[in-house]
Amino acid sequence: MLKETVRKSFNERFHTTGAVYAAPGRVNLIGEHTDYNLGFVLPGAIDKAIILEVKPNGTESFNVRSIDYNEETSFVANGQKTPYAWANYILGVIMELKALGFTTPGFDCVFGGNIPLGGGLSSSAALESAFAFAINDMNGFGLSRMQLAKVGQLAEHNYAGVRCGIMDQFASLHGQKDMLMKLDCRSLDYELVPFKLDGYRVILLDTNVKHSLASSEYNVRRAQCEEGIATIIKRHPKVESLRDVTLEMLAEVKAELSPVVYNRCEYVVKENIRLNAACEALKKGDILSFGKEMYGSHEGLSKYYEVSCKELDFLVDVAKSVSGVIGARMMGGGFGGCTINVVAEANHDEFVAAAVAQFEKQFGKKPTVYDVVISDGARKIS
Ligand code: GLA
Numbered sequence: 001m002l003k004e005t006v007r008k009s010f011n012e013r014f015h016t017t018g019a020v021y022a023a024p025g026r027v028n029l030i031g032e033h034t035d036y037n038l039g040f041v042l043p044g045a046i047d048k049a050i051i052l053e054v055k056p057n058g059t060e061s062f063n064v065r066s067i068d069y070n071e072e073t074s075f076v077a078n079g080q081k082t083p084y085a086w087a088n089y090i091l092g093v094i095m096e097l098k099a100l101g102f103t104t105p106g107f108d109c110v111f112g113g114n115i116p117l118g119g120g121l122s123s124s125a126a127l128e129s130a131f132a133f134a135i136n137d138m139n140g141f142g143l144s145r146m147q148l149a150k151v152g153q154l155a156e157h158n159y160a161g162v163r164c165g166i167m168d169q170f171a172s173l174h175g176q177k178d179m180l181m182k183l184d185c186r187s188l189d190y191e192l193v194p195f196k197l198d199g200y201r202v203i204l205l206d207t208n209v210k211h212s213l214a215s216s217e218y219n220v221r222r223a224q225c226e227e228g229i230a231t232i233i234k235r236h237p238k239v240e241s242l243r244d245v246t247l248e249m250l251a252e253v254k255a256e257l258s259p260v261v262y263n264r265c266e267y268v269v270k271e272n273i274r275l276n277a278a279c280e281a282l283k284k285g286d287i288l289s290f291g292k293e294m295y296g297s298h299e300g301l302s303k304y305y306e307v308s309c310k311e312l313d314f315l316v317d318v319a320k321s322v323s324g325v326i327g328a329r330m331m332g333g334g335f336g337g338c339t340i341n342v343v344a345e346a347n348h349d350e351f352v353a354a355a356v357a358q359f360e361k362q363f364g365k366k367p368t369v370y371d372v373v374i375s376d377g378a379r380k381i382s
Contacts, residue, residue, distance in 0.1 A: 018055030035165025045175020092155025120337025125168030175377030209336030291327025307334030
């Protein structure tokens with residue numbers, strides 16, 4: 001459907017056909033705000049994506065139409081930002097490729113998507129990944145998926161102003177059906193972890209509280225982690241990031257850190273421990289222990305990293321009160337967006353009904369419910 005919509009729109013606008021590419025959003029089961037601290041994450045790509053149709057136009061101009069915003073713009077790659085926020089992600093990708101020595105010839109393009117915007121499912125990373133993948137493929141630049149993920153990440157830093165980690169772009173480009181990926185954000189090695197949950201479902205509940213990471217405290221959290229590291233390094237010069245820090249090391253410097261910075265650092269150290277425990281549990285098929293680590297993650301994000309909000313906390317509390325919900329937590333950067341819930345098949349309907357009704361009673365609006373299917377990463381469709 002989305003593909004047909006994109007094709008129809010491209011044909012109406014440019015009277016020709018081009019190549020079609022897709023790149024998905026992602027979920028992350030556990031390991032939040034650990035990527036830029038060079039720790040571990042456990043994402044998977046999902047069955048919601050950005051789809052684009054593109055054709056070189058023999059000029060230096062990029063003529064791009066967004067179906068969802070019902071807007072179109074034309075720009076050249078001189079680094080000058082466009083008035084359209086969505087177009088700056090595309091410009092960013094083209095500029096970061098240029099910085100690597102790869103010049104993108106002009107193209108005509110139409111794109112659309114079904115990833116909820118601002119929902120914590122990485123719609124912006126999917127946009128960057130779709131364009132990075134398509135441009136690389138069309139022009140035979142020969143960059144690896146990991147290199148393309150880094151291009152997308154730099155576009156986000158330099159053209160959207162968010163100092164994000166590598167997780168979202170990595171997941172959008174490397175996703176595989178039914179697989180989570182345990183990524184070591186320092187070495188960038190990753191391990192596929194099968195995620196076929198017999199008898200369980202993954203449900204997202206979207207608070208519809210929109211977050212904008214640029215204007216949120218995301219960059220502040222990153223700076224607080226860096227502040228912590230600067231102090232720890234004085235005693236432990238080999239430490240590179242919070243990845244290398246133990247709870248014992250943190251205890252040694254507690255008096256030298258502000259309580260806020262201490263809490264941020266402790267959260268990150270503990271989240272890496274939780275992620276490793278969760279992965280071991282998953283490999284053993286111990287889904288109950290896996291879920292406990294998810295609840296632990298939420299508590300840390302809410303109380304110590306302070307990136308949750310009352311709507312997210314409310315939904316996690318509802319999850320705890322319904323039997324059969326194995327684990328629940330806020331997902332992504334925070335300050336809004338979705339909770340991710342692992343729920344026994346038998347309790348699915350009961351949980352959704354309880355969450356929707358109680359949320360509506362409390363906040364006067366319904367959360368949106370998505371069932372998640374772990375799917376393939378960026379690809380050429382036709
Ligand atoms: C956003 C960022 C990611 C990551 C998460 C939090 O999604 O883009 O790099 O830091 O927040 O885990």
